[in-house]
Amino acid sequence: MATRRILQPLVRATRRPTTSTIAITIPTRTTSTSTSRAYATSKQPSATSRFYKTFTRPVAKALLLAVFSYQVVYWSWMKLEADEYRAETDATIMKLEANVATYDNGAKSKPVGEDTSVKGQ
Numbered sequence: 001m002a003t004r005r006i007l008q009p010l011v012r013a014t015r016r017p018t019t020s021t022i023a024i025t026i027p028t029r030t031t032s033t034s035t036s037r038a039y040a041t042s043k044q045p046s047a048t049s050r051f052y053k054t055f056t057r058p059v060a061k062a063l064l065l066a067v068f069s070y071q072v073v074y075w076s077w078m079k080l081e082a083d084e085y086r087a088e089t090d091a092t093i094m095k096l097e098a099n100v101a102t103y104d105n106g107a108k109s110k111p112v113g114e115d116t117s118v119k120g121q
Helices: 003-012 047-109
Strands: none
Touching: none
């Protein structure tokens, strides 16, 4: 393939034209595209930069996963504590309402003029 590309302009130039006009072929310049740049000094990257280039994404993913897991556990824990506090508060309210109901029933059953708070007189 490479030899064909090199020899193709020569083949075109040596062909005889079939008409009275002369065909002029200009070879095109091929540009080579390289994937790496050639610097004046070829310096190897340091061990630190190679480490960060290699492990930045995995470390970032692990940290992101750790933060996400922590947030899920923290939210779940706070939800459980809120449910426990709500249950304790509801139990205390029910207990106090029951006490109020017993005091209310006791006050209704006594006659109006009778006061039991002052004793010994």
